[in-house]
Ligand SMILES: NC(=O)C1=CN([C@@H]2O[C@H](COP(=O)(O)OP(=O)(O)OC[C@H]3O[C@@H](n4cnc5c(N)ncnc54)[C@H](OP(=O)(O)O)[C@@H]3O)[C@@H](O)[C@H]2O)C=CC1
């Protein structure tokens with residue numbers, strides 16, 4: 195177990211350690227996960243003309259249940275079905291007034307087909323696990339059901355290929371939080387307009403998430419891709435600092451104790467070749483409400499695209515933001 199006095203080796207040469215208690219990595223003041231009632235009312239009113247069935251896959255998990263709750267709060271019809279990687283779970287999850295029945299892998303194709311028969315305009319939102327991204331996407335594409343892929347990891351190239359080949363509708367994004375999506379959009383714009391502007395700069399990246407997170411942050415990977423276009427050099431395997439130890443998160447990163455089990459802190463530090471210039475960017479999120487609300491925005495956006503038979507078919511959250519469809 196690592197302590198403040200003995201920082202992890204991976205952090206030993208980093209700017210975060212030089213600052214002692216990572217004091218620049220301060221947590222936001224996180225109060226409540228629930229948005230104020232007035233915001234919900236506004237959102238419900240805004241999506242009043244749009245109501246459709248939504249199936250959230252991964253309701254045994256934390257994001258799945260948060261999205262299901264946000265969807266019902268926004269007046270969408272939650273399909274009372276979700277899937278698990280476990281067979282014969284014989285479990286229901288209560289979300290508001292809905293009892294969501296959980297099915298195992300062997301039943302998922304038949305059950306999803308029946309759902310599509312009953313709710314032909316259903317949209318699926320997927321928050322499962324990195325190792326199910328591709329097989330789940332294959333199934334949604336095979337059955338022609340539009341889906342929002344919030345789950346990170348898997349083979350992203352294959353994911354896009356499955357959607358392209360099937361001509362299905364999908365929205366894929368490792369990041370659903372509006373303000374972080376805006377930051378990512380800004381990074382993509384800078385990278386496109388000024389490629390090589392940070393040539394030779396050293397990049398250091400730290401990401402801290404709850405211990406149960408299986409993969410490296412998909413958001414960090416997307417931001418790093420932009421820094422690479424800007425000319426910074428980064429070796430994902432060797433240089434990425436992933437913090438999953440609650441003690442380090444509490445004492446070194448500064449995550450509030452109540453958010454140790456649900457946070458996403460990211461820090462990117464750039465240093466010029468002669469050490470005379472440095473840049474630092476951070477986005478620190480406590481809880482999951484911004485992703486849950488963004489996921490519902492994504493489902494509403496995708497539903498509208500399907501209804502209007504939009505030819506683009508594959509979208510990301512920057513598309514949603516650009517069309518002014520994020521609350
Ligand atoms: N895009 C974004 O903005 C965000 C993305 N994420 C991503 O969402 C994913 C889930 O995160 P989180 O909810 O915190 O993780 P959890 O571990 O809490 O939940 C994931 C759930 O997926 C279930 N699961 C695993 N395999 C399958 C499968 N094949 N079919 C159906 N369900 C399955 C597991 O349940 P069981 O054991 O019953 O199978 C588990 O409960 C991660 O990839 C994370 O990175 C998270 C936050 C924001």
Ligand SMILES: O=C(O)C1=N[C@H](C(=O)O)C[C@H](O)C1
Pocket residue numbers: 346368369370403404407410411412413414457458
């Ligand atoms: O697993 C999480 O929690 C999160 N995953 C996403 C990612 O991998 O980028 C988004 C956010 O960091 C929360």
